[in-house]
Amino acid sequence: MKIQERKYGETARGYAYRMLRDNIVSLDLEPGAPFNDMEFSRLIGVSRTPVREAVIQLSEESRIIEIFPQKGMRIALIDVELVEEARSLRLLLEKAVAEQACDAAKPEDLADLRENIKLQSFYLEEGSPKKLLELDNEMHRKLFVLCRRELTYNMCRRLAVHYDRIRSLSVHTIKDRTIIEDHKKLIEAIADGDKIRASAVMEKHLNRWQPNEQKFREQYPRYFSDRSDPQF
DSSP states (O other): OOOOOOOTTOOHHHHHHHHHHHHHHTTSSOTTOEEOHHHHHHHHTSOHHHHHHHHHHHHHHHOOEEEETTTEEEEOOBOHHHHHHHHHHHHHHHHHHHHHHHHHOOHHHHHHHHHHHHHHHHHHHHTOHHHHHHHHHHHHHHHHHHTTOHHHHHHHHHHTHHHHHHHHHHHHHOOOSHHHHHHHHHHHHHHTTOHHHHHHHHHHHHTTTGGGHHHHHHHOGGGBOOSOOOOO
16 A cells, blocks of 8 residues: 655545545555555554545445445445446546637647656656556646636546546556557647547547456456445
């Protein structure tokens, strides 16, 4: 498990939430693994109450942590139906943002996005999947920000945790330049002001996990739920 420092002004609950979510998305807290809130509170150096509050928040907003009364808790297995639900939300919002960016992006925005993509290429070759995923997230966030839709991005990010775990599997399992090439094509479509092309590239980009589903299942069978999985 990877623990980062608490940010200045960050509440104990906010810190616990961030550390929990980050470790779930990165798969450092593996799908199906038991979760001990007392041990986690000790690791991050806060009391048990804010950790419990963060667990309840994650459980209620995304069902990413399962709570079994009198039994314990565990990190939810990857449920393809929930992945698809999260992907559908991202697809709806991000296609619209890609189109809006065609009108909103300034030259300095495009330069910033292209620099981000250069760094993605560097970290792909360096074999740093965690950094690659961070840059991917930052690129998508920048698109929302330049369209003045940062609150929408934050809402989408909270609900897309199931899809984000699949993205983590993608960068850890497949060293593929296709995703970065998608990003390049997207930025060029935005630079050209081509809304139809930008929307089409975004749709193709967000659908790329589907052809690799079987590969993920074969390599990490214990991570996936078949909806007949017994309770903890």
